[in-house]
Amino acid sequence: MIRVVLPAHLRTLARVDGEVKLELGGPATPDAVLEALETVYPMLRGTIRDQVTHRRRAFLRFFACGEDLSHEPADTPLPEAVATGAEPFLIVGAMAGG
Amino acid sequence: MSGIRLLVGTRKGGFVLTADGTRERWDVSGPHFGGWELYHLKGSPADPNRIYASQSSGWFGQVIQRSSDGGKTWETMGNKFEYEGAVGTHLWYDGTQRPWEFARVWHLEPSLTDPDTVYAGIQDAALFRSKDGGQTWQELAGLRTHKSAPVWQPGAGGMCLHTILLDPSHPGRIFIAISAAGTFRSDDGGTTWRPMNRGLRSEQIPDPTAEVGHCVHRIAMHRARPNVLFMQKHWDVMRSDDAGESWREVSGNLPTDFGFPIDVHAHEPETIYVVPIKSDSEHYPPDGKLRVYRSRSGGQEWEALTKGLPQAHCYVNVLRDAMAVDTLDPCGVYFGTTGGQVYGSSNGGDSWTPIVRDLPSVVSVEAQTLP
Numbered sequence: 001m002i003r004v005v006l007p008a009h010l011r012t013l014a015r016v017d018g019e020v021k022l023e024l025g026g027p028a029t030p031d032a033v034l035e036a037l038e039t040v041y042p043m044l045r046g047t048i049r050d051q052v053t054h055r056r057r058a059f060l061r062f063f064a065c066g067e068d069l070s071h072e073p074a075d076t077p078l079p080e081a082v083a084t085g086a087e088p089f090l091i092v093g094a095m096a097g098g
Numbered sequence: 099m100s101g102i103r104l105l106v107g108t109r110k111g112g113f114v115l116t117a118d119g120t121r122e123r124w125d126v127s128g129p130h131f132g133g134w135e136l137y138h139l140k141g142s143p144a145d146p147n148r149i150y151a152s153q154s155s156g157w158f159g160q161v162i163q164r165s166s167d168g169g170k171t172w173e174t175m176g177n178k179f180e181y182e183g184a185v186g187t188h189l190w191y192d193g194t195q196r197p198w199e200f201a202r203v204w205h206l207e208p209s210l211t212d213p214d215t216v217y218a219g220i221q222d223a224a225l226f227r228s229k230d231g232g233q234t235w236q237e238l239a240g241l242r243t244h245k246s247a248p249v250w251q252p253g254a255g256g257m258c259l260h261t262i263l264l265d266p267s268h269p270g271r272i273f274i275a276i277s278a279a280g281t282f283r284s285d286d287g288g289t290t291w292r293p294m295n296r297g298l299r300s301e302q303i304p305d306p307t308a309e310v311g312h313c314v315h316r317i318a319m320h321r322a323r324p325n326v327l328f329m330q331k332h333w334d335v336m337r338s339d340d341a342g343e344s345w346r347e348v349s350g351n352l353p354t355d356f357g358f359p360i361d362v363h364a365h366e367p368e369t370i371y372v373v374p375i376k377s378d379s380e381h382y383p384p385d386g387k388l389r390v391y392r393s394r395s396g397g398q399e400w401e402a403l404t405k406g407l408p409q410a411h412c413y414v415n416v417l418r419d420a421m422a423v424d425t426l427d428p429c430g431v432y433f434g435t436t437g438g439q440v441y442g443s444s445n446g447g448d449s450w451t452p453i454v455r456d457l458p459s460v461v462s463v464e465a466q467t468l469p
Contacts (some may be wrong), residue, residue, distance in 0.1 A: 047161065093158075
């Protein structure tokens, strides 16, 4: 089980409170997490990564276990603590005004 | 008794303003999707409770929302706007070529007859259509692949397709406008397109009378006379009497012929409204006076409408999609400002009242007349 923390606006869009819990069919990677997330919550398609290119949106970052994983290849295995659910996978929106 | 529903898009959410036919007291609901930019909301003429909304964010991209109960509840629809085939390039600000890239939906235009069919005008400029209520979107690629497209260029707000007019009398006829390419018309439901810019003159481009490259801000038509079009261009208010084949200037005695919105009275096809704005860089009303100008002669002769509007120290703007009319008699006219005010007139513009004063910056206003 993977725990995912979404930015507040995406929690509202997905109509969830708090963390999202996902079961992955295979190895825990950023790509697998996003696939599972978008399958369970299709309204999030396109809001975290481009639907066509799968490129991460520029103002979002992926953090876990105190590390910025945003620039790791999408099929990089996530830390064991994330894969086991001990630590969450954080999807973080840039702090910026406007 | 009939009623009015105003759909207001702002930089920080959508608002629904409702009143009965007297238009004296308004209920305000919202913000819907607070914190997101609501570029446009529009109801289906065939089913007023069916409303489409364009919700976007610099962080999270584009979302399409749909309501089936007049804006009380919403469901998230499809947001995959994928250009069809080769993407191609267009002019960038610096004169180089740049690939088309989807940024956002500027305008949603529901079909006149089918609540499940809706058109979307997007940035970078292209026209999409959904036939399943917004679940999936297909590009009408004949527009973006027009032979003139490589020399289209963005206006200051981006290369947006911001106006879509569906001709009620000629099935398959669609007018669109792009900043800064100009006006185009299709007579076959969006498959093929022709530029409709003859008569426009823009001194800021190498060839002032070029076939494309004009910064058209908005076009408007009266349903009963779809061959007559009115245009607010970056500068110049224009009129066409032949369905866009040619245009002539009708700026007349306006204090400035720059502005964004233009609209037509619901029952008087020769009565039109604009909001003159000082430009090229100020983008606020001349002399700090917020004035709507009305022509009862289809242009050329204009009168200032000021009663109820601030006539000192007013420096707001009124954006291209932020004016609308209802179809009651007398005709109601509405507009929203970048200062967050939405003004309404229940007498064709003779006098105005602020319906709300302190919304986020208003991007769009649409009016629905309810039975």
